Amino acid sequence: MKRLEGGIQPYRASPRLLCTASQQKKDETDKPEQSAAETLLAEEKAQLEEQVKDMTEKYKRALADTENLRTRSQKMIEDAKLYGIQGLCKDLLDVADILEKATESVPKEEVTSQNPHLKNLYDGLMMTEIQIQKVFTKHGLAKLNPDGQKFDPYEHEALFHAPVEGKEPGTVAVVTKVGYKLHGRTLRPALVGVAKAP
Missing domain, CATH: 1.20.5 (Single alpha-helices involved in coiled-coils or other helix-helix interfaces)
Incomplete structure (x- = not known):
């Protein structure tokens, strides 16, 4: 370079x-x-x-x-x-109603030892009614007899309203058919007459 x-x-x-x-x-x-x-x-x-x-x-x-x-x-x-027995219970309620009507229809003065056949029949009906109520209680079915209670549309069915002496308006004056509850749920409402103001 x-x-x-x-x-x-x-x-x-x-x-x-x-x-x-x-x-x-x-x-x-x-x-x-x-x-x-x-x-x-x-x-x-x-x-x-x-x-x-x-x-x-x-x-x-x-x-x-x-x-x-x-x-x-x-x-x-x-x-x-809980509620699977609901249908059976409804059917048994009719049987319980018939038993109750049968025992109520017997005149108490006729149920004596002088009339042993009627006394035995009446005692048998009473024992059956008591037993069916025990079975109902065992399975959570409770009777509703709301006589004198405040009317509750969830538990009672009003058939009529009428002024009733000595009853507060809005309370149950007459129970024509008792109701039932299954584990706290209304199975059949009680058929009632409700007092109203005169």
């Missing part, structure tokens, strides 16, 4: 510098591509996070729905156990 005047040699790039310069140029041209790839990945990440969030919400809702269904099913099973 020739020396220039003044003893200065021309600048000659070393191979290492050339590699570094070309790498910088290459990096500058690749940078926008990396940025586009990063943007694409960030968008994909956001979509996936949104999907995870959505799936988590659906999962939580499904869990809550399942729990509600389980609770409702449990309640239905318990109600079925």
